[in-house]
Amino acid sequence: MDKKRIVITGLGIISSVGIGKEAFTENIFKGISGIKPITSFDTAPFKVKDAGEISNFAPEAILGPKGLRTLDRSIKLVASSAKLALDDSGLEITEANSRDTGIAIGTTFGSLSSICDFDKEALTEGVRYVNPALFPNTVINSPASQASIKFNIKGFNITVSSGFSASLDALNYALDALRNDRVKIALCGGVEEFCIQEFLGFYKAGCLTDTRGIVLGEGAGILILEELNAALARKAKIYAELLGFGSAIQDLKKSMQLSLEEALLTPEKIDYISSAANSAEEFGVSEAKAIEELFGEKAKTIPVSSIKPLVGELFSASGSLQVTAAISALEKQAVPPILLNQAKASKIENILINAAGKTGSNSSLIISKFKGY
Amino acid sequence: MYKRVVITGLGVVSSIGIGKDDFWKALTAGTSGISKVSSFDTSEYPTHYGGEVKGFNSEAKNMGRASQLAIASAKLALSDAGIKLDNPGLAETGVVIGTTMGESQVLEKLNDAWVKKGTEAIDPALIPQYPCNVLSLNVAKELKLNGPNLVIPNACAAGNYAIGYAYDLIRMARVDTMLAGGTDAFSRIAFIGFNRLLAVAPEKCQPFDKNRKGMLVAEGSAMILIETLEAALKRGAQIYAEILGYGLSCDAHHMTAPFSEGIEEAIEKALKQSKIPPERIDYFSAHGTGTPANDREECGAIKKVFGDYSKKLPVSSIKSMLGHTMGAASAIEAVACALSVKNDIIPPTINFQTPDPECNIDCVPNVARAARVDVALNSASAFGGNNACLVLKKF
Numbered sequence: 001m002d003k004k005r006i007v008i009t010g011l012g013i014i015s016s017v018g019i020g021k022e023a024f025t026e027n028i029f030k031g032i033s034g035i036k037p038i039t040s041f042d043t044a045p046f047k048v049k050d051a052g053e054i055s056n057f058a059p060e061a062i063l064g065p066k067g068l069r070t071l072d073r074s075i076k077l078v079a080s081s082a083k084l085a086l087d088d089s090g091l092e093i094t095e096a097n098s099r100d101t102g103i104a105i106g107t108t109f110g111s112l113s114s115i116c117d118f119d120k121e122a123l124t125e126g127v128r129y130v131n132p133a134l135f136p137n138t139v140i141n142s143p144a145s146q147a148s149i150k151f152n153i154k155g156f157n158i159t160v161s162s163g164f165s166a167s168l169d170a171l172n173y174a175l176d177a178l179r180n181d182r183v184k185i186a187l188c189g190g191v192e193e194f195c196i197q198e199f200l201g202f203y204k205a206g207c208l209t210d211t212r213g214i215v216l217g218e219g220a221g222i223l224i225l226e227e228l229n230a231a232l233a234r235k236a237k238i239y240a241e242l243l244g245f246g247s248a249i250q251d252l253k254k255s256m257q258l259s260l261e262e263a264l265l266t267p268e269k270i271d272y273i274s275s276a277a278n279s280a281e282e283f284g285v286s287e288a289k290a291i292e293e294l295f296g297e298k299a300k301t302i303p304v305s306s307i308k309p310l311v312g313e314l315f316s317a318s319g320s321l322q323v324t325a326a327i328s329a330l331e332k333q334a335v336p337p338i339l340l341n342q343a344k345a346s347k348i349e350n351i352l353i354n355a356a357g358k359t360g361s362n363s364s365l366i367i368s369k370f371k372g373y
Numbered sequence: 374m375y376k377r378v379v380i381t382g383l384g385v386v387s388s389i390g391i392g393k394d395d396f397w398k399a400l401t402a403g404t405s406g407i408s409k410v411s412s413f414d415t416s417e418y419p420t421h422y423g424g425e426v427k428g429f430n431s432e433a434k435n436m437g438r439a440s441q442l443a444i445a446s447a448k449l450a451l452s453d454a455g456i457k458l459d460n461p462g463l464a465e466t467g468v469v470i471g472t473t474m475g476e477s478q479v480l481e482k483l484n485d486a487w488v489k490k491g492t493e494a495i496d497p498a499l500i501p502q503y504p505c506n507v508l509s510l511n512v513a514k515e516l517k518l519n520g521p522n523l524v525i526p527n528a529c530a531a532g533n534y535a536i537g538y539a540y541d542l543i544r545m546a547r548v549d550t551m552l553a554g555g556t557d558a559f560s561r562i563a564f565i566g567f568n569r570l571l572a573v574a575p576e577k578c579q580p581f582d583k584n585r586k587g588m589l590v591a592e593g594s595a596m597i598l599i600e601t602l603e604a605a606l607k608r609g610a611q612i613y614a615e616i617l618g619y620g621l622s623c624d625a626h627h628m629t630a631p632f633s634e635g636i637e638e639a640i641e642k643a644l645k646q647s648k649i650p651p652e653r654i655d656y657f658s659a660h661g662t663g664t665p666a667n668d669r670e671e672c673g674a675i676k677k678v679f680g681d682y683s684k685k686l687p688v689s690s691i692k693s694m695l696g697h698t699m700g701a702a703s704a705i706e707a708v709a710c711a712l713s714v715k716n717d718i719i720p721p722t723i724n725f726q727t728p729d730p731e732c733n734i735d736c737v738p739n740v741a742r743a744a745r746v747d748v749a750l751n752s753a754s755a756f757g758g759n760n761a762c763l764v765l766k767k768f
Contacts, residue, residue: 045492098625099638108504110526115562116484122565123488127417135566136628136756139473140505140526145757148623154638157623157759158534161475161524163506169523176541182621200492205500249513249522359501360510361522 004179007370009236010089010224011324012081012189015311016052016217019062020084024321025328031337033310035215041196048208052217052312053194063150070133071146073193074111077220078143079150082187085222086151090236091185093152102156102183103144104174106166106190108316110140110159113195143191143220155183164276164357165247166190167221167319168365172245174225186225189320194218207280214278217312221320239327243350244366252276252290252354252362259352259364267295270366271345272335274322274353275306278313283358288340303335303343310338319355323367326351330369375544379768381610382454382598383708384446384554388424388591389694392449397712399694401741403723406695407577407589412478412559420573424591424696425559433515437476437502438558440511442594442701447512447552454598454610458516466550467520468509469539470596471531473699473755475505475524477560508556512596520548529697530660530753531555532595532704533761537619539599549604554596555704563699564590570629572664578697580661580690580722581668581736583729588662591696595704597711613711614765617748618646624758631667631754636660636674639760640752644678647764649748651679654686654764656719656749658706661690662697667754672732687744689737693723703753707763710749714767717746 011021016034018024034052043049059068059076062083068076082103086093093101114137121130136142141159148157156177160170167190174186192198194216202208202216231238243265246258260267273291277284292299307325308314314321325336333348349369356362385392388406389399399406409415410423431441447468451458479502486494501507509522521542527534532555539553557563567573567590574587605612620642624635644651660671668690676683691709698705709720718741725738751763 099622102621102623108506115480119481119484119562119565120488122561123484127565127568128419130565130569132566132569132571135569138562138566139528139756140475141528141755141757141759142628145528145623145628145759148625148757149628152625154623154625154635156621157527157757158621159526161504161506161526162509162522163504166506173538176538176545180541180545200495201500201503204492204495204497206497247521249510249519251519360506 005228006175006178006225006242007228007231008223008239009226009231010085012085012088012222013321013324014054014057014077014081015219015321016054017311021088021324024324028307028310028325028336035312046203048203050215051194054218072111072114072137074143074191075146077193078105078147078191081220081222082147082151085187085224089224091224098152098154100155100184101153102177103147103153103187104158104160104170105144106160106170106316107143107192108161108163108166109192109198111137111142112197114138116197163360164315164318165355165361165363166316168355168363169247175242178225178227184230187222188225189220189222190317191220192218192315192317212281214280214313217314219314219317219321221317221324223323238370240330240367241370243368247361247363249361252287252356253294255362255364256294256352259366263366265350265366267298269350270302270352271348272329272351273302273304274326274351275304275340276354276356277306277340278308280358287354301343303345304340305335305338306340307336322353326353326367376546377602378540378543378599378616379602379605380597380599380613380616380711381605382450383613383711384449384453384596385705385708386426386429386442386446387593387695387705388426391429393453393708400691400709400720401718403721403739404694405723413561419568420575422576423559423589426592436511437479439472439476439556440508442558443470443508443512443556443596444515446554446594446596447516450552450596450598462550463517464519465548466518466552467522467548468512468518469523469525469535469551469553470509471525471527471535471555471700471704472505472508473528473531473557474560474563475526476503477562478558479503481561527759528755528757529699530703530755530759530761531700532702532707533751533753533763536597536704536707536763537761540616543599543601550600552596552598555701556594557592557699557701559592574663577724578663578693579724580663580693581729581732582725583727585663585665585668587664589696591698593698593701593705595701595708597707612768614714615768617649617764617766619643619761619763620646622760626758628757631670632758633670633673635758635760636671636754637677639762640674640678643750643762643764649764652682653748654750655746656713657686657688658710658749658751659688659690660752660754661692663692669731672734675734683734687719687737688734689720689722691720703751707751710751710765713746714749714765718743719746
């Protein structure tokens with residue numbers, strides 16, 4: 001069976017280093033960090049004070065002022081990045097194509113603050129005082145579902161929770177849906193919000209420390225995928241082609257290998273690796289080892305970098321930001337910071353992106369500069 | 374070429390029975406699994422009934438109840454399929470699980486501690502048990518399954534989404550065998566929410582009845598072993614049914630209100646992919662929550678898609694017996710469909726007394742029915758207007 005060729009034709013990013021793909025990529029390449037003192041709650045009781053919070057996010061500027069009142073942060077992040085991505089792609093969802101458009105969002109916590117606040121309201125004020133209008137926010141698929149309602153996306157609507165790899169897994173779901181003719185246009189990506197509940201979770205579990213632990217971030221990224229011929233027919237801007245995907249449980253070597261096999265590429269063809277390394281030392285070491293084992297001698301000559309020191313660990317949303325940064329690496333023919341080795345790229349055509357963490361599922365994706373037929 | 378995909382193992386943990394044999398016996402006898410809620414004190418709540426699984430004990434440690442339910446049903450599915458836990462093929466097998474609330478009970482414990490005693494009282498050991506991706510990881514770890522691993526938290530249609538994606542992965546030859554299904558533990562947060570939406574029935578769930586008063590929150594899990602037809606034939610496996618296709622749609626209309634147009638769309642897509650005309654469906658397993666709006670909209674969609682045949686088509690809701698098991702519901706209903714196709718018996722809609730002109734369908738009232746079932750359609754809808762329909766055929 002001939003595989004359909006699938007390309008990326010739109011990007012929308014809301015991040016702590018910039019809103020919109022231009023601001024995001026410019027600032028990433030300048031090495032500007034979004035990590036700063038936490039403002040959404042008082043950090044006095046905690047040893048950790050910093051995170052990659054988005055401080056200038058004004059959803060009404062992107063979505064208009066109407067209908068936002070009962071929506072929570074995760075929903076606004078997804079809806080805003082979807083709007084930016086749709087605008088960027090030049091696509092309009094109308095009655096004619098709404099049934100051929102789907103959305104796949106990677107998130108593991110969903111609207112964690114909404115879920116906790118809803119339960120805590122019942123515990124402190126009593127069940128009869130809980131606002132029923134806030135209940136729909138407590139389902140993990142509320143961000144994707146609200147985006148569907150806002151933009152009339154009727155083809156499918158799915159949320160994927162697989163921890164650190166969820167953005168890439170959602171992207172792969174969208175790829176499969178396009179290849180299997182379920183839809184013609186797919187929005188995909190991921191979201192995680194920063195909130196005290198998430199902070200407490202990672203903090204109490206010992207994952208955040210002032211020296212060697214991870215730094216949390218937040219944000220959302222949405223990519224628009226289309227079949228190549230459809231994109232060419234409408235003269236869309238083609239950012240990159242999706243060549244291969246692989247996933248494995250706590251085995252980055254295997255996920256990278258599977259992505260190379262699907263892409264029909266040998267390791268020599270990879271020009272840059274977007275690493276999943278966060279500031280947790282132990283995980284960085286294991287990823288470096290997996291790269292070395294798979295790429296052998298070549299490992300020393302492939303540039304490897306991670307944007308996580310700049311944006312923080314976005315957990316299920318990380319992959320969507322990495323793909324966006326990788327696309328700008330194709331455009332600029334330069335490797336985004338923060339470099340993890342000394343290798344230099346002469347040209348950048350094929351990029352391998354790893355979405356992984358210390359535990360759970362690992363996924364790898366290969367994107368390529370679109371070279372025409 | 375796409376591969377043909379069949380169901381060869383069924384595992385269920387439910388309020389009316391654990392294991393497919395007890396479950397099917399209770400289901401065809403019209404047994405109710407509804408009782409007074411015992412997971413927490415409901416005296417402050419407007420309603421007090423739900424569908425809890427009694428007598429379920431798990432030896433799996435350091436995890437929440439939703440994972441324990443999923444592990445138990447996964448083991449039952451493997452053993453039903455005749456696959457031993459030391460089978461080397463399991464290393465390549467994947468797991469996809471649908472859920473609505475994830476490990477809600479773990480989060481509720483964390484919230485209890487936080488509210489009563491402050492952040493200092495939060496037990497760090499509980500934290501890693503919460504993120505909902507642990508559901509499929511716990512099953513994978515317990516059974517040593519290293520294939521594709523995902524949780525799809527697509528609310529109350531999640532089981533069908535999970536089974537559908539597993540079917541796609543096998544059909545496209547990415548993997549030969551998958552365990553797919555759904556799980557949810559009895560959730561206080563869901564119980565609060567549905568009560569506040571005034572969607573909960575006082576005691577009985579009465580789908581399609583003129584006097585139906587709502588749904589009942591419940592828990593449970595079902596996991597289904599799915600594999601290529603080739604592999605199943607090669608190992609001489611019993612085949613319950615072939616999966617012919619599925620259809621997804623999103624209403625893009627309202628977060629909580631069901632909407633017949635979107636349901637129609639999902640049914641039509643499922644029929645189209647399965648290449649089955651509407652009249653060939655012998656059993657329609659409804660989402661049938663028992664809320665006035667759901668049953669009205671769903672019956673509207675059935676009438677639209679099936680036309681005159683809708684009067685003859687048997688449509689039942691096993692939620693009348695189990696209540697609404699959330700993300701597990703459509704997976705448990707898929708098990709019921711597979712058994713219906715295998716045994717030529719249609720499970721009933723119990724608690725049915727008064728016909729409703731708005732639900733003018735044959736709901737197989739109160740008593741199971743012996744009838745030839747070649748093709749069954751399993752329908753599910755969810756918060757966010759998400760619909761998923763699955764088509765199973767006798768092999």
